[in-house]
Amino acid sequence: MIPSQRALFDLPREVAYLNCAYIGPMLAEAVEVGRAALARKARPWTIRPADFHDQTEELRPLFARVIGADAEGVALVPSASYAIATAAQNLPLGHGRTIVVPAEQFPSNLYPWRAAAAAAGAEVVTAAPGPDLTAALLAAIDSRTAVVACAHCRWTDGALVDLARVGAAARAVGAALVLDLTQSAGALPFDAAGVRPDFVAAAAYKWLLGPYATGFLWVAPHRRDGRPLEQTWLGRAGSENFARLIDYRDDHRAGARRFDMGEAPNFALLPALRVGLERILAWDVEAIQATLAARTGEIAARAAGLGLAASDPSLRAGHFLGLRFPAPPPPDLPDRLAAAQVHVSLRGDTLRVTPHLYNDDEDVERLIEALAAAL
Numbered sequence: 321m322i323p324s325q326r327a328l329f330d331l332p333r334e335v336a337y338l339n340c341a342y343i344g345p346m347l348a349e350a351v352e353v354g355r356a357a358l359a360r361k362a363r364p365w366t367i368r369p370a371d372f373h374d375q376t377e378e379l380r381p382l383f384a385r386v387i388g389a390d391a392e393g394v395a396l397v398p399s400a401s402y403a404i405a406t407a408a409q410n411l412p413l414g415h416g417r418t419i420v421v422p423a424e425q426f427p428s429n430l431y432p433w434r435a436a437a438a439a440a441g442a443e444v445v446t447a448a449p450g451p452d453l454t455a456a457l458l459a460a461i462d463s464r465t466a467v468v469a470c471a472h473c474r475w476t477d478g479a480l481v482d483l484a485r486v487g488a489a490a491r492a493v494g495a496a497l498v499l500d501l502t503q504s505a506g507a508l509p510f511d512a513a514g515v516r517p518d519f520v521a522a523a524a525y526k527w528l529l530g531p532y533a534t535g536f537l538w539v540a541p542h543r544r545d546g547r548p549l550e551q552t553w554l555g556r557a558g559s560e561n562f563a564r565l566i567d568y569r570d571d572h573r574a575g576a577r578r579f580d581m582g583e584a585p586n587f588a589l590l591p592a593l594r595v596g597l598e599r600i601l602a603w604d605v606e607a608i609q610a611t612l613a614a615r616t617g618e619i620a621a622r623a624a625g626l627g628l629a630a631s632d633p634s635l636r637a638g639h640f641l642g643l644r645f646p647a648p649p650p651p652d653l654p655d656r657l658a659a660a661q662v663h664v665s666l667r668g669d670t671l672r673v674t675p676h677l678y679n680d681d682e683d684v685e686r687l688i689e690a691l692a693a694a695l
């Protein structure tokens with residue numbers, strides 16, 4: 321168990337922030353590094369041509385370690401939407417083929433598939449709703465399936481998907497596996513080598529504690545010769561030689577670098593992202609998950625005393641807790657809780673409580689007190 325890391329964050333004592341699934345706070349050190357990084361733009365001569373590649377090269381292995389993958393497969397993207405759009409552009413769909421998604425998937429991993437399906441005469445098939453996402457996805461995969469697109473845990477309540485089983489079922493019918501790990505990378509152990517996905521997307525502003533508009537796409541080795549969304553000059557071979565950029569080239573840099581977004585070496589944001597990733601690796605994702613699972617378990621037990629029901633811990637990720645009410649909750653419940661400086665989210669009829677290592681026992685007390693007062 322990792323003791324509370326609150327001192328590393330700029331969280332006022334009176335605030336109980338239990339909403340990492342909404343936006344993860346940046347570490348105080350990351351904010352400081354980010355301020356200095358932004359200030360470099362006031363002195364452009366301090367930004368060297370080598371920085372254009374060095375900044376991104378430093379980040380690839382860090383994200384690769386978080387997801388148990390190789391650094392060569394990592395591209396820098398601004399959002400999960402961008403990463404999934406890249407995947408959709410590179411997976412052939414045919415007339416009558418299907419893309420299988422779980423019910424109530426976050427839209428970033430749905431809209432690109434709807435567009436791709438419409439263009440190809442394919443169909444998005446939504447797995448049956450319910451608590452067991454794995455069973456529902458397995459039941460929806462058949463010989464028509466070209467792609468299975470899902471997350472490791474549901475964004476509303478943390479319901480888990482057994483990705484090894486879903487991946488194996490997808491491979492058995494020749495389908496690709498596309499994962500959006502925005503709500504799990506950095507907090508829930510994931511091993512790309514074991515799951516063998518084709519594409520992995522993750523926005524970094526939640527559980528990776530990074531700035532907004534930063535994120536990653538990991539691409540499996542056999543997909544790395546695909547077509548990027550943008551034709552960036554930095555993604556081309558030889559782009560480190562600024563003197564020769566007009567010796568135009570059709571070949572790309574190695575690995576998944578061709579999939580980097582335009583202006584990937586964001587001098588203002590990437591140094592702060594790096595601080596978050598390094599800290600997460602130092603804490604260790606398994607230890608983070610164990611600590612947060614204990615925290616949500618404790619909150620579930622306390623909330624049960626108020627008549628709120630949590631999902632079966634064996635079916636949910638430990639960093640998430642979805643609390644259900646005996647009767648529909650007042651729609652302004654999150655506002656009432658926020659007025660008491662307790663920050664959580666309402667997703668559907670589920671109160672989503674998502675702590676991180678900055679939380680402590682006092683935050684739990686404040687949540688329970690505020691819930692008791694508001695209900």
Ligand SMILES: Cc1ncc(COP(=O)(O)O)c(C=O)c1O
Pocket residue numbers: 341342398399400401402426428429471475500502503523535
């Ligand atoms: C599962 C999931 N994916 C992605 C995102 C963010 O998507 P994007 O980076 O496309 O804005 C969210 C935000 O809540 C999310 O919950």
